[in-house]
Amino acid sequence: MSRKFDTGGAPHFPPHSTVASVMQQVLYALVPGVVAYVWFFGFGILVQILLAVAFALMFEWIMLRLRKQPVRLFLGDYSAVVTAVLFALCLPPLAPWWVAFTGMLFAIVLAKHLYGGLGHNVFNPAMVGYVVVLIGFPQVMSLWLPPASPADYTLGLGAVLHTIFLGHLPAGMTWDAISQATPLDTIRATLATGGMVSEARESPIFGDFGGLGWEWIANFYALGGLWLIWRRVISWHIPVMTIATVVALGLVVYLADPGSNPAPLQHVFSGALVLGAFFIATDPVTGCVSNRGRLIFAAGVGILTLVIRRWGGYPDGVAFAVLLMNMAAPLIDRYTRPRIFGQ
């Protein structure tokens, strides 16, 4: 008696990885950095992350329903969560809730779904959201906290929640009293008034390399990033090339004019460079396909970051650099096509 079977397509192997598993690993890799962040700057960042994730999932759900796509499948791929977390990590810890709202609106609805959804977007959604809030709400986006250890946080959890959800500080506190410029901000301000970088570095917010606290956070991001490379989720080309370009170009600029330029390693440990190199520029959808293309892409990100930091209008250039290189990625892909076997 012959037996019937169901058929299916080749290859006939059990599934071994999914989009969701890749995204989850990215989130795991971010955990050390987030822990360090909370250590130095309080719970604000956790609230921002939760807000951003909530808004991102909400907007994702709305857009999936509107576009008649399978909701469960795409909500469960964690891509919106990764966008939200990376966006939130760029925000000042005490930003009001509507910053996350606006950011996620532009990131998920505009940059992701209006371009066609997962896999079809041209620009990195997290960076689009960040740039929109940066340019749209400059005042709010410049209110950063000074680094401190958990024992002497300036604001407790209650005060943090109050600030974020009500949009203003609790009675008795003023922004002047509690906020402090980021290290890159400080350098910029000092240079603008004609001072030298070395003077700026005397401020207590600076540690050995970059800003106090910030350099540790950068280290932990790097650790997570290296784990991702080991797990083959990202390849080493982009992080290595981005940081190398910044160091190389930074060295040239520093040697030319030590007074008005921070040393290369200070560049690496300041701002979002390490986060950008390992987590943001490595976004596969908006980057290049071949390894040669990725090297060029990363070099572009590095150069533009440095240029914007040094001569541009904003203290940190990673977001703009990534967006500009996103624009160039298709062209780079076209010119770095690998040679086909036998041709």
Added chain:
Amino acid sequence: MNPPLSHEQLERARNAGSQLHHFHGGLRLRHNKKISCELPLEATPLPPRLFVPMLQHSGLSAEPTVKPGQHVFKGDQIGYYGVKEEMAVHAPTSGTVRLLTRRPISHPSGEDGLCVVIEPDGLDQWTQLDPIETWHHADPARLRQRIREAGIVGLGGAVFPTAIKVDDAHERGIHTLILNGSECEPYISCDEMLMREQPDSIVLGARILQRAIGASRTIIAIEDQMGAVDQSLKAAVMKSGADDIDIVKVTTIYPEGGEKQLIQVLTGVEVPSGGRPADLGLLCQNVATATAVAKAVVEGKPLIERIVTVTGSGIRQPRNLVARIGTPIEILVDQCGGYTEDAARLVLGGPMMGYALSSDSNPVIKAANCILVLSELEIEPPQPEMPCIRCGECARVCPALLLPQALNWQIRSQQWDEVLEYGLKDCIECGCCDFVCHSHIQLVDWFRYGKAELRSQQAERGKAEAARARFEAREARLAREKQERRQRLEQKKQDLRDQADMKKKLAESIERVQSRKDGGK
């Protein structure tokens, strides 16, 4: 057009096997071969009916040459196709042709095809055989003719008619014959068992093929984890006294058994895109094909059976069997102890490139190197396909150095010019890209569809060109006929005018004569 091969490349091809190289990409897969190698080879019993399909070869379907009720001997030709009968099919046993019917024929489409149904008479009598015992001195053309008559095809899975390949090779001049024993797909072990148990016939086949194509040496390529095979082959080579056969071990990375990849590993040269190994002076044949050649020449027996690996967690006692073409798969499964509890999918071929069959009444065909029965846990449930996230893993593993994700986008959006430019024709359908894709995109299926579309577009363009040519020829013919008609009419009118002229002239001269006559009176 590719640039012509450089002198250096041709030199490297001549030194095939002296040094091992790498090919790009590939995957390290779990072998799962040992389970089917524990028991020795055994022949399958004759089933009550044999269903021999006419469509077994890549290309065209054979036409049956027998009628229902006809008695056939084992080895009689029962069908053929081809100008020179390259695709011949033979009766696997003696018996009566019961009918010619359409039924499942283990075709990837799952559709029915024409079959010759033979009822064995139990005597298993060979037809009149014509062994070429003195093959050492035989004319190579005669050897090639025998390969053609015996219906031998590439038994590694591609089932390309060997006669065509060998004829082409002879014309172009081959210096090295490569016997491919590096079976790279997991689970499949039929070649390994063949090399362990019948190494002499492989070596014999190698020497015959060498003579048939005029090659000066042979390389037998095996995987580096086939320890016992190496020894048995070396012993067989020594016994045969041949001094121009080398055994080379290649690293086991899927798909190193692919022809182009194997050549790259042995020589370091890539077969030009659109070209063939013969361009480098090389000819690749599977070891089982070599054995079939040996049988056909030395014993005069055509291809009527092959070694099939029956394995997978859905089979109780996995092993390798020698099965006649046309045997229903259920007979083989019964011989292996039957199915286990959780048998869920029946695959013809390996897990990477094989295709699923809907029933085990499908027959063993020349391409059936493995019957793989997998359990529920081992197969991917119908997964939702996510959009491509452009991670680039597929390009990292592609042995043909293609960009599968770019090809995927292009095929979906029907950009056929770009598809050609990005090299879809060079895809070997190994399935590496499909295996690593996080989004579970059915890349191999898309590429097969893309290739089919390209072929049908080309065919349609050809047809349109032919139709235009015929139309223009017709217009020309009609115009010509019109012209001829006009000319004829003109000619007639001219003739009439001439006649009228003549009449007039005649009348005038008669009048003149008449008037002279009258005047003379």
Added chain:
Amino acid sequence: MLNAVIAITLLGSLFGLGLGWAARKFRVESDPVVDQIDALLPQTQCGQCNFPGCRPYAEAIARGEAEINQCPPGGEAGIKALADLLGVEAKPLNPDNGEEKGKTVAVIDEPACIGCTLCIQACPVDAIVGAAKLMHTVIESECTGCELCLPPCPVDCIDLVEPKRNLADWQWPRPVVQYSKNLSAGESP
């Protein structure tokens, strides 16, 4: 202010001259557009487009006297290809010209044929073989399915059938992307 005007004017002229030079230096020779259009048409020569053949239709399109959506044998794919070539928008097939049908070939019912040669004269690609008072037959491989032979036949003995499928010609079909009831089969996510 004046400096800005002069600077922009100079730059503009410079770039304009540069572009003009580049346009001439890097010009790509291509076939006249009529040939390109004709290459995209299916060469059925059926006349459903209201022109006596594919070439006249191509010429009419090139002259701007005909729309690109008048060819049923070319179908949607053909219209899209023409739209891509000419840089215009693809329109749906004009129903006045006919419907897009599958490939068919003509078959003559041989016992009924009276040998009048009217169909032979009608066939634009000479795919019918025969002579006066002798039987006619259609060469299946050359028939384009244009249907011009059907009206002239006085005994109505020509049928249109689907060409026989050969399993040896089987090709892998387009994969079906199916992950929910919301998306129809084959739709790209």
